[in-house]
Amino acid sequence: MAMKAIAVPKPRDTLQQSVLPWLLGVCVAILAASAIIIGGWLAINGLTSLLAAVLSWTSSGVWRPLTATLFITLLALPIAALVGGLAAGALADERIFGAGVRAMRRWLTLLGSIPTIVIASAIVVVAGAIGWQPTLTGASLAVAIASMPLMTALAASVIGSSASPVGEAAIALGASPAVVVLRVLLPRAGLRFGGAITLGATNMIGGAAVVAIAAGALAQGSSGQDPIGAWPLAVQLWLHAPVVSQYGATAAGALVLTMLLWLVQGFGLLRATPTTSTESR
Amino acid sequence: MINVAERLFETGARTCAILVVAIAPTAIAALVIASALALVRGTPLVDAAGFFQLGGATLGLALVSATIGLIVGGGAGLYTMEIATPGLRQGIRALAGALHAVPAVGFGIVAGGGLLYAVHKPTAIVVFGVAAATLAINIGSIAFVQMRRELASVPAGLREAAAAAGADSATIALDVVLPSLRKRIAGLWWSLLATAMGEGVALQVIFAAALARVSGVVSPHASSAYGTFATLLLEQGATLRGTALFALAPVALTLLGMTVAAVLIGRRAAGHVPWP
Numbered sequence: 362m363a364m365k366a367i368a369v370p371k372p373r374d375t376l377q378q379s380v381l382p383w384l385l386g387v388c389v390a391i392l393a394a395s396a397i398i399i400g401g402w403l404a405i406n407g408l409t410s411l412l413a414a415v416l417s418w419t420s421s422g423v424w425r426p427l428t429a430t431l432f433i434t435l436l437a438l439p440i441a442a443l444v445g446g447l448a449a450g451a452l453a454d455e456r457i458f459g460a461g462v463r464a465m466r467r468w469l470t471l472l473g474s475i476p477t478i479v480i481a482s483a484i485v486v487v488a489g490a491i492g493w494q495p496t497l498t499g500a501s502l503a504v505a506i507a508s509m510p511l512m513t514a515l516a517a518s519v520i521g522s523s524a525s526p527v528g529e530a531a532i533a534l535g536a537s538p539a540v541v542v543l544r545v546l547l548p549r550a551g552l553r554f555g556g557a558i559t560l561g562a563t564n565m566i567g568g569a570a571v572v573a574i575a576a577g578a579l580a581q582g583s584s585g586q587d588p589i590g591a592w593p594l595a596v597q598l599w600l601h602a603p604v605v606s607q608y609g610a611t612a613a614g615a616l617v618l619t620m621l622l623w624l625v626q627g628f629g630l631l632r633a634t635p636t637t638s639t640e641s642r
Numbered sequence: 643m644i645n646v647a648e649r650l651f652e653t654g655a656r657t658c659a660i661l662v663v664a665i666a667p668t669a670i671a672a673l674v675i676a677s678a679l680a681l682v683r684g685t686p687l688v689d690a691a692g693f694f695q696l697g698g699a700t701l702g703l704a705l706v707s708a709t710i711g712l713i714v715g716g717g718a719g720l721y722t723m724e725i726a727t728p729g730l731r732q733g734i735r736a737l738a739g740a741l742h743a744v745p746a747v748g749f750g751i752v753a754g755g756g757l758l759y760a761v762h763k764p765t766a767i768v769v770f771g772v773a774a775a776t777l778a779i780n781i782g783s784i785a786f787v788q789m790r791r792e793l794a795s796v797p798a799g800l801r802e803a804a805a806a807a808g809a810d811s812a813t814i815a816l817d818v819v820l821p822s823l824r825k826r827i828a829g830l831w832w833s834l835l836a837t838a839m840g841e842g843v844a845l846q847v848i849f850a851a852a853l854a855r856v857s858g859v860v861s862p863h864a865s866s867a868y869g870t871f872a873t874l875l876l877e878q879g880a881t882l883r884g885t886a887l888f889a890l891a892p893v894a895l896t897l898l899g900m901t902v903a904a905v906l907i908g909r910r911a912a913g914h915v916p917w918p
Contacts, residue, residue, distance in 0.1 A: 387716030476840025567745030574879035
């Protein structure tokens with residue numbers, strides 16, 4: 362029998378050996394410099410206006426827009442998390458959908474590629490056809506719908522990562538799908554499921570497109586800001602970004618929003634405990 | 643014996659899964675019907691030439707930013723996780739985390755501010771260059787996180803075997819880990835391309851700032867001068883109300899087709915396209 366020769370890789374030459382890690386270092390430098398430049402730019406332009414923005418209770422300050430952000434998030438997040446969590450539970454136990462579950466999982470990954478702007482456009486087209494003009498309350502429903510695929514994917518990955526052996530053991534012992542999901546998989550996912558919800562919340566807090574489209578942020582005579590009377594902070598920043606005279610206030614708002622997202626994201630990552638050795642490095 | 647609560651859970655879970663999976667077909671159906679109605683009415687949002695111009699800008703910006711973003715973010719991820727010392731790794735991860743926390747509108751405000759305060763009025767090439775660079779950094783921060791996730795999937799035994807054979811960390815990263823991830827990185831590029839095509843907020847702020855700097859007109863409607871499908875959808879979606887919104891549908895449907903095509907081609911080429 363002919364033996365197949367094992368190809369021994371040739372050692373790279375010294376130049377290549379030193380240049381490639383150096384190029385990777387340049388990539389790190391670009392990313393790090395971007396973070397410093399963005400943070401520095403917002404701080405330089407926004408710090409002088411930050412105090413005025415923090416002390417003002419008008420819609421041009423940060424508190425009312427933050428209240429609107431909180432309003433949207435508090436309404437949309439429980440809906441998206443509940444539907445996403447339950448959907449992920451259905452996809453975790455193959456007995457709930459049978460053979461169709463694999464197709465549904467593949468379809469779900471395809472859903473992730475659809476831009477939220479397109480989903481928001483479809484929602485607002487339907488709203489326009491039936492003569493509905495959403496306010497912030499209606500916009501939060503649009504945000505919840507647009508976030509459902511993401512929440513499902515996050516929840517499915519958290520539940521799925523702790524599924525195989527324990528879930529199979531529970532099924533072998535005769536546990537029903539509800540028991541497997543609720544008493545075996547979810548408790549094992551534990552805090553990481555909370556982390557997934559927190560990460561979903563950052564998308565709602567930082568996202569401007571869905572609310573702007575659904576509530577008609579640029580529409581004439583729009584009452585989209587009701588019932589809070591202010592746009593969420595991300596939408597507020599988007600609306601005023603090109604105005605030179607208000608640039609300081611806009612930069613201050615962007616600084617506040619970034620800090621808020623950084624805190625929420627950090628909180629989410631702390632809860633989402635890494636599972637692999639590489640992740641924890 | 644399955645009790646009522648368990649049966650309720652199963653029904654609820656099944657309903658929710660169907661609801662989530664039905665979002666895309668429902669959106670497509672609504673957009674197809676609205677497109678047909680918009681065509682019958684003859685009130686397009688843009689003419690044919692404008693449509694191709696927007697499509698070209700969308701694809702061009704997405705191709706450039708996905709490629710640069712993957713190189714920068716992926717390369718930084720590889721260096722951080724495989725080559726950097728533990729102290730340096732912590733520092734890079736903190737900075738990358740801070741960059742990842744910047745919302746899309748924040749990227750737009752910084753780049754748009756640069757254009758607003760520029761000494762010279764920016765030309766169209768400069769505006770698209772700034773837009774591509776901003777989107778590339780935004781995408782790069784996503785690529786960094788995705789690359790870390792892909793690196794975590796590489797079996798530790800592979801690294802240990804290479805280390806036992808005397809390879810240093812750079813050799814392991816470039817000759818062992820990177821080749822094992824070739825297909826997954828290709829899938830990541832397609833995922834980033836789809837993400838870049840759908841990004842509208844940051845680009846719209848940049849285009850509006852450029853328009854304000856060039857013409858002195860402060861208007862959120864910048865897509866008449868510069869734009870992509872996503873920025874046009876954002877502007878017009880936030881402006882139009884009632885049945886006038888039907889005019890959005892052909893643009894939304896085209897963008898949807900482009901992003902889904904990117905994922906499907908990516909799946910065929912790379913086998914797997916990760917969630918953006």
